Amino acid sequence: MTPSASVLLLTTLTGFGYGLLAWLGVFGAARGLPQQPWFGPLAIGFALAFASAGLLASTLHLGRPERAWRAFSQWRSSWLSREGVAAVLTYLPALAFAAFWWFDGPGAGTTLVAGLAAGAMGMITVACTAMIYASLKPVRHWNNAHTLPDYLLFALYSGALLLMLALALGGGDLKGAALLAAVLGLLGLVAKLAYWRHVDHAAPLATLGSAIGIRGATARPLDKPHFTQNYILREMGFQVARKHATRLRKIVIVCAFLAPTLLALAAAFGLWPAAMAFVAVILAACGLLAERWLFFAQAVHVAALYYGHEV
Amino acid sequence: MTSLPQPAPGATKLGLVIDLDTCVGCHACAVSCKEWNHGGASGPLPDYDSRGANPDGLWFNRIHSYETEGGACGSRTVNFPRSCLHCEEPQCVTVCPTGASYKRAEDGIVLVNPDICIGCKLCSWACPYGAREFDEDESIMKKCTLCVDRIYNETLPEAEREPACVASCPSRARHFGDLGDPNSAVSLLVLARGGVELMPELGYKPTNRYLPPRKAVVPTGPVEKPLRAGTGFSASLLSLVDRVLSR
Incomplete structure (x- = not known):
């Protein structure tokens, strides 16, 4: 599948934003955040800025963005519609969280409830995003048991890194958040390796014989319907050279998971925590963008069978 | 509404039956489809760089x-026309966030409402058959309508109320009818020829059926043996000439 920048930004940035929102809710409830009145609203704004940037980027993917409001209507059947509804609904508890923190105080019951609700709604939005891909039957690289937990895990991991940075900048104690980020980073690495192992070994969805209705025969393309590109090949026939993919996977392992984990550990033990947190977030953002690029670029659509691609 | 209509037993399911045995791969269906639909309800069907290097x-x-x-048909060339199969479980419809994609309850045709499509392209990702294509000019998704503007068109003579691809097929490899009615001509044809669904393992339950190619049997007559017209040099020479010419 062709990796378009808008969708890469959507899935990565909302992961950072909603992940941070989730941890702000949990750490707020556990009294693990600085108790100054400005910290809550600023950190929540930081989280919403990431998520909103992602959501805005996703509208660039639309052919007719001026009609985007229509996408809220089919939540009964469409995960894309559910994602839109959940994303908008998340703003309500998130803004309430910020308001209660400011007016009622960080320790108030209302703040606690709004924080947990905002975190939960954010993760529900991430889950809807994941399900858009996980529910697509023609793409076996997405339609499997890894996609949903991986999206949630990567969101929680990137959110924990952002929380570490927010605590470093806000003068809070970041040891808990840094250790959490390190643990989630290692879990994320294991999940990604397991995903690659799965997609590299799973059986193809269909054969060309089955795709053209001739059972028990092997088929190979003789003449294509057209000699140049078309929409199907451009959108669904994207191919990435194996040597580039192998190199990118190494970059993902180091940049998205191992390096930020080590930096988080360094920050946890008091080694230039703010600088470590900042570099960890930048590296993880680049690494996770590469991870998401591969998630799209290496996903093969079964319709590419008709053009002789291996699925 | 992108939720699917409840399937009723005996409901009309309009669709195509495509005979892979007799399709000659002439592209007449594709051209007449393009011609009709360019000016039809889904038109225009744009071309980009049509006279350039990368049309x-x-x-x-x-x-x-x-x-x-x-396989059953042996080794052969198979021409394969690919278009929307108007599935009974079309995921292209249920993934649509706006309700632009829908499946008609009355005849099972899958359509796109061009006025509310936001061009998110998710429906094309959800189609395993690669049937939907994106209009880069209007920035909306388009697809086969089963010539809905022909088959019910009362301004056309009754004999012409069939999809353009069916009307134009010179080898009569395309048939149109109600596959929900077990006694319709197309259903009987599917039964007689063992018509199949494409990629049934994906669970989309396509309406269209493809008739597999039959094994070609080429009749061959008995092989003539060269005659020997006697003995001697001239007879041997004649026999040699006969063998050479008989090759």
Whole structure:
């Protein structure tokens, strides 16, 4: 599948934003955040800025963005519609969280409830995003048991890194958040390796014989319907050279998971925590963008069978 | 509404039956489809760089050719027209966030409402058959309408109320009818020829059926043996000439 920048930004940035929102809710409830009145609203704004940037980027993917409001209507059947509804609904508890923190105080019951609700709604939005891909039957690289937990895990991991940075900048104690980020980073690495192992070994969805209705025969393309590109090949026939993919996977392992984990550990033990947190977030953002690029670029659509691609 | 209509027993399911045995791969269906739909309800079907080095454009019908080996039909060339199969479980419809994609309850045709499509392209990702194509000019998705503006068109003579691809097929490899009615001509044809669904393992329950190619049997007469017209040199020479010419 062709990796378009808008969708890469959507899935990565909302992961950072909603992940941070989730941890702000949990750490707020556990009294693990600085108790100054400005910290809550600023950190929540930081989280919403990431998520909103992602959501805005996703509208660039639309052919007719001026009609985007229509996408809220089919939540009964469409995960894309559910994602839109959940994303908008998340703003309500998130803004309430910020308001209660400011007016009622960080320790108030209302703040606690709004924080947990905002975190939960954010993760529900991430889950809807994941399900858009996980529910697509023609793409076996997405339609499997890894996609949903991986999206949630990567969101929680990137959110924990952002929380570490927010605590470093806000003068809070970041040891808990840094250790959490390190643990989630290692879990994320294991999940990604397991995903690659799965997609590299799973059986193809269909054969060309089955795709053209001739059972028990092997088929190979003789003449294509057209000699140049078309929409199907451009959108669904994207191919990435194996040597580039192998190199990118190494970059993902180091940049998205191992390096930020080590930096988080360094920050946890008091080694230039703010600088470590900042570099960890930048590296993880680049690494996770590469991870998401591969998630799209290496996903093969079964319709590419008709053009002789291996699925 | 992108939720699917409740399937009723005996409901009309309009669709195509495509005979892979007699399809000659001439692309007439694709061209007449393009011609009709360019000016029809889904038109225009734009072309990009049509006279340049990399022509590209929107087609609802794409004709592939394959070489097959093994299987019931033996080794042969198979021409394969690919278009929307108007599935009973079309995920292209249920993923649509706006309700632009819908499946009609009355005849099972899958359509796109061009006025509310936001061009998110998710429906094309959800189609395993690659049937939907994106109009880069209007920035909306388009697809085969089963010539809904022909088959119910009372301004056309009754005999012409069939999809353009069916009307134009010179080898009568395309048939149109109600596959929900077990006694319709198309259903009987599917039964007689063992018509199949494409990629049934994906669970989309396509309405269209493809008739597999039959094993070609080429009749061959008895092989003539060269006659020997006697003995001696001239007879041997004649026999040699006869053998050479008989090759």
